[in-house]
Amino acid sequence: AQSVTQPDIHITVSEGASLELRCNYSYGATPYLFWYVQSPGQGLQLLLKYFSGDTLVQGIKGFEAEFKRSQSSFNLRKPSVHWSDAAEYFCAVGFYNQGGKLIFGQGTELSVKP
């Protein structure tokens, strides 16, 4: 079955430190890949997406993600975290022939220490 794994349920980093959130998927073909963020009281906001081409994609708020086919991974990174980045982050995949529905990972809650 198709699945998405975010192995880290909760991460705490210091403000200004770098960040990497992990995401792995299980599927034979290359899916469409997304990272969403949810701040308290808000809807899920799209950070970035990967469909094809350059495997390093840039998103909003200074985030980037790298697709690695050999590792079935799509890790999210940010070189310097800001206190406002504290939120929950979701990795999701979609597939060409499945009507657009997304399969989500469990989410990673990010806390930022001053």
Next chain:
Amino acid sequence: EAGVTQFPSHSVIEKGQTVTLRCDPISGHDNLYWYRRVMGKEIKFLLHFVKESKQDESGMPNNRFLAERTGGTYSTLKVQPAELEDSGVYFCASSQDRTSGRGLILAKNIQYFGAGTRLSVL
């Protein structure tokens, strides 16, 4: 442009009662999706409308859940009767309707999410 709107934001009901959740998608978006997140678990797909038609309802847990989208605008998700395990956050998302040359709805259509309805069944 208004985003996806869901209400209520929070609903507390007793087991056996009925609850109706509402979602107003972004104007002009033909695709409307319902998802649910049970506490501690991943967000899971429930169903997908294209305009007023159910395209995929493979994620609906059982027949206590009824989704409608009359007129192809807003959608409602009714739970009747509610059970304890129905507690969670219900998200709605919408996207524009773009298909491939073979008529497949593309996962490339970016989904815009509402803030969710938190349902607590006591």
